[in-house]
Amino acid sequence: xxxxxxxxxxxxxxxxxxxxxxxxxxxxxxxxxxxxxxxxxxxxxxxxxxxxxxxxxxxxxxxxxxxxxxxxxxxxxxxxxxxxxxxxxxxxxxxxxxxxxxxxxxxxxxxxxxxxxxxxxxxxxxxxxxxxxxxxxxxxxxxxxxxxxxxxxxxxxxxxxxxxxxxxxxxxxxxxxxxxxxxxxxxxxxxxxxxxxxxxxxxxxxxxxxxxxxxxxxxxxxxxxxxxxxxxxxxxxxxxxxxxxxxxxxxxxxxxxxxxxxxxxxxxx
Numbered sequence: 001x002x003x004x005x006x007x008x009x010x011x012x013x014x015x016x017x018x019x020x021x022x023x024x025x026x027x028x029x030x031x032x033x034x035x036x037x038x039x040x041x042x043x044x045x046x047x048x049x050x051x052x053x054x055x056x057x058x059x060x061x062x063x064x065x066x067x068x069x070x071x072x073x074x075x076x077x078x079x080x081x082x083x084x085x086x087x088x089x090x091x092x093x094x095x096x097x098x099x100x101x102x103x104x105x106x107x108x109x110x111x112x113x114x115x116x117x118x119x120x121x122x123x124x125x126x127x128x129x130x131x132x133x134x135x136x137x138x139x140x141x142x143x144x145x146x147x148x149x150x151x152x153x154x155x156x157x158x159x160x161x162x163x164x165x166x167x168x169x170x171x172x173x174x175x176x177x178x179x180x181x182x183x184x185x186x187x188x189x190x191x192x193x194x195x196x197x198x199x200x201x202x203x204x205x206x207x208x209x210x211x212x213x214x215x216x217x218x219x220x221x222x223x224x225x226x227x228x229x230x231x232x233x234x235x236x237x238x239x240x241x242x243x244x245x246x247x248x249x250x251x252x253x254x255x256x257x258x259x260x261x262x263x264x265x266x267x268x269x
Contacts, residue, residue, distance in 0.1 A: 103207070110200045
């Protein structure tokens with residue numbers, strides 16, 4: 001009996017690793033044919049005490065192949081919720097605008113989009129890194145007028161070994177099968193006119209409750225956007241999440257002392 005459990009357990013681990021390898025390879029299969037975007041684009045990056053990650057995140061945005069080739073189509077906005085560390089100082093050389101907002105990620109994003117010049121909004125996070133073919137791939141579907149939103153994939157290297165592999169597979173299943181309209185906050189794009197038609201992000205939800213805020217930012221928002229057209233999940237538009245350890249701190253699944261040593265708080269926005 002024990003031998004059978006070990007046998008099938010190893011097969012399961014092996015299958016998970018192989019499946020994850022295939023999925024990760026597809027996440028990095030970026031579209032290398034670069035064309036000008038169909039419309040003007042504003043990239044919105046909310047932040048709050050992100051000095052551990054923000055400079056690398058901003059550099060990766062500025063290095064996007066499509067921005068390098070067609071810079072006149074793009075603006076890059078940092079909307080900061082009152083950071084007490086060096087977040088704004090580190091980000092300022094890379095962004096076109098810095099907005100200081102109150103607390104609440106949804107409030108901050110609404111404020112940034114209200115002043116954004118672009119007709120397509122790209123939502124990114126300040127604790128993620130974006131390989132240089134990512135944005136070109138994420139934006140390409142907007143050539144189809146029926147597409148109102150796109151959402152890319154995420155690989156999280158902070159989650160160790162098999163758990164990380166399982167996380168990748170579950171994330172893909174969630175977006176492609178169970179929540180096809182989900183617009184992931186760290187990796188999505190949508191048309192600005194539709195954003196206003198649905199009444200923007202709902203700021204009335206409890207934005208300090210991570211699960212409630214995420215549901216509104218990603219699932220609820222995406223479902224409302226999808227009433228006006230197609231929302232496409234783009235597996236090949238993969239980004240790398242660098243702040244996975246902090247999710248454990250906020251959800252209290254990581255030992256509190258470890259979070260304190262790294263200066264990671266439970267609150268983010």
